Amino acid sequence: MRNWMRRIAIPNSTLLPKPLFSFNSTTPFLISFLTPPRLFLSTPLSSQCSSHFGDGDTFAISSNHSKVLLKGMSYPELQKWVQSHGYRPGQAMMLWKRIYGNSIWAQHTDDLEGLNKDFKKMLSENAEFKVFSLKEIRTAADGTRKILFALDDGMVIETVVIPCDRGRTTLCVSSQVGCAMNCQFCFTGRMGLRRHLTAAEIVEQAVFARRLLTNEVGSITNVVFMGMGEPLHNIDNVIKAADIMVDEQGLQFSPRKVTVSTSGLVPQLRRFLHESNCSLAVSLNATTDEVRNWIMPINRKYKLDLLLQTLREELRSKHNYIVLFEYVMLEGVNDSDEDAKRLIEIVKGIPCKINLISFNPHSGSLFKPTKDERMIEFRNMLAGGGCKVFLRLSRGDDQMAACGQLGKPGTIQAPLLRVPEQFRMALGTKT
Ligand SMILES: C[S@@+](CC[C@H](N)C(=O)[O-])C[C@H]1O[C@@H](n2cnc3c(N)ncnc32)[C@H](O)[C@@H]1O
Numbered sequence: 001m002r003n004w005m006r007r008i009a010i011p012n013s014t015l016l017p018k019p020l021f022s023f024n025s026t027t028p029f030l031i032s033f034l035t036p037p038r039l040f041l042s043t044p045l046s047s048q049c050s051s052h053f054g055d056g057d058t059f060a061i062s063s064n065h066s067k068v069l070l071k072g073m074s075y076p077e078l079q080k081w082v083q084s085h086g087y088r089p090g091q092a093m094m095l096w097k098r099i100y101g102n103s104i105w106a107q108h109t110d111d112l113e114g115l116n117k118d119f120k121k122m123l124s125e126n127a128e129f130k131v132f133s134l135k136e137i138r139t140a141a142d143g144t145r146k147i148l149f150a151l152d153d154g155m156v157i158e159t160v161v162i163p164c165d166r167g168r169t170t171l172c173v174s175s176q177v178g179c180a181m182n183c184q185f186c187f188t189g190r191m192g193l194r195r196h197l198t199a200a201e202i203v204e205q206a207v208f209a210r211r212l213l214t215n216e217v218g219s220i221t222n223v224v225f226m227g228m229g230e231p232l233h234n235i236d237n238v239i240k241a242a243d244i245m246v247d248e249q250g251l252q253f254s255p256r257k258v259t260v261s262t263s264g265l266v267p268q269l270r271r272f273l274h275e276s277n278c279s280l281a282v283s284l285n286a287t288t289d290e291v292r293n294w295i296m297p298i299n300r301k302y303k304l305d306l307l308l309q310t311l312r313e314e315l316r317s318k319h320n321y322i323v324l325f326e327y328v329m330l331e332g333v334n335d336s337d338e339d340a341k342r343l344i345e346i347v348k349g350i351p352c353k354i355n356l357i358s359f360n361p362h363s364g365s366l367f368k369p370t371k372d373e374r375m376i377e378f379r380n381m382l383a384g385g386g387c388k389v390f391l392r393l394s395r396g397d398d399q400m401a402a403c404g405q406l407g408k409p410g411t412i413q414a415p416l417l418r419v420p421e422q423f424r425m426a427l428g429t430k431t
């Protein structure tokens with residue numbers, strides 16, 4: 001329960017995010033996404049809410065729920081709620097264990113075995129357990145499962161379960177519907193941002209995947225926030241969800257095995273390192289500002305130097321903490337010998353390991369994956385320069401379940417940016 005005491009203030013309404021950016025704008029992309037996200041709560045969606053994202057795309061949530069959604073509450077929030085209904089705080093712990101504790105996972109009041117009758121009656125009158133519903137599970141040839149969940153407002157999110165070797169199974173969770181960051185190689189980025197997920201919607205992906213798939217794929221050992229969305233753009237809900245995941249009476253994942261991956265929102269990254277003991281991954285993907293400004297426009301706001309210097313400083317005070325750098329290899333764009341040499345230099349002084357990721361193609365993308373032999377050469381150069389470096393195989397790509405392939409086809413809204421002149425030939429494009 002160690003993190004709870006720091007974050008028990010609860011606003012008491014359900015809020016939707018403000019419009020984050022307009023695709024009509026003459027500014028070619030993003031910028032205002034950098035405003036801090038507003039909180040979602042695990043309280044009922046009692047009001048009509050609407051929000052607008054780009055190109056006249058308006059969505060609305062209306063709900064008749066009069067019950068409180070218990071999932072996604074922090075433990076102190078749950079305790080307070082239980083007490084407000086006249087029950088002892090001890091009942092809250094019993095309930096908490098039934099919501100999250102291994103092997104129980106209550107989905108509705110009937111599942112709440114062992115609780116006293118009155119308490120159960122109160123819960124059936126006042127509490128809601130259902131967060132979203134299962135839409136579909138697709139299984140890829142390599143055993144990777146892509147799970148589609150339908151949210152209350154009709155939107156769909158994707159969660160991926162990846163059986164790995166040595167008894168490890170990794171769950172890849174989404175933190176937003178779509179993403180505002182517009183990384184040029186990522187299918188989710190092409191959707192633009194629809195909305196943040198609530199803490200309940202994030203945690204429930206883990207609860208559901210465990211219930212559904214443990215028998216088939218073995219127990220889920222690792223969680224990575226590498227699904228749809230930029231987790232640190234939705235930092236309040238992500239930290240809250242991660243806290244529930246690592247809670248010793250909750251989902252009981254080891255903090256080292258829960259990894260939040262970011263494109264590099266520097267102030268939020270700093271906050272994450274201070275407030276969470278979970279692991280951090282940073283998607284680097286380029287070794288110069290020129291290339292990163294293009295393929296990851298967030299770099300125009302937070303330059304490589306600032307990002308890396310922040311990590312250097314922040315990690316100094318974190319004992320035994322290693323950041324994971326992800327580097328998606330794009331042929332002719334970021335895979336030259338010069339890139340390898342620069343990469344060795346720019347990560348110096350940061351306790352880290354580097355994952356080289358094969359680019360997963362998707363419709364409309366400009367890029368080509370770096371060939372396997374070149375990835376191996378690149379890996380060897382980095383290793384020769386003293387880096388801890390790994391090649392990461394693509395998983396689930398035949399079902400569009402691999403990194404950067406999540407999202408709804410036909411929902412493209414974010415613009416492709418101008419390709420810098422020196423890359424046009426390699427990419428076979430004129431603009
Ligand atoms: C989809 S992102 C989600 C987490 C976070 N938004 C981020 O960028 O780190 C997870 C990882 O997928 C990588 N990625 C995105 N598109 C990809 C693609 N088409 N092929 C391979 N990896 C991709 C990103 O660079 C990132 O390291």
Ligand code: SF4
Binds near residue numbers: 230263
């Ligand atoms: S790579 Fe991450 S930050 Fe970039 S668009 Fe995709 S999900 Fe968003």
